[in-house]
Amino acid sequence: MHYIMTFVWAFILVHMINFVLMSLGGGTDLNLMTANIMAVVFGMLALIISALIPDDPVPTDHH
Incomplete structure (x- = not known):
């Protein structure tokens, strides 16, 4: 569903x-085919960037 x-x-x-x-x-x-192609490129780029960003919490040192 996310995709x-x-x-x-x-x-x-x-x-x-x-x-x-x-x-x-x-x-x-108004050129809709260009907008469709750019939407696919933008969507793929957004998914790639979200896959590269780590979801792990940042460790904090408690002294």
């Missing part, structure tokens, strides 16, 4: 960014 929601949020956020940037670009067409 599915990562891609759902990636698609939502990338499509929102794509819409805003294309609207500000002035006269350019």
Whole structure:
């Protein structure tokens, strides 16, 4: 479920960014295929980064 929601949020956020940037670009067409490709890349990058970050607690020394 974690992977599915990562891609759902990636698609939502990338499509929102794509819409805003294309609207500000002035006269350019909304290209959904580019947004889909970027969403997959963004989702994969997010999953790779989350796999590389350790989940272990930081040990503290109590003297």
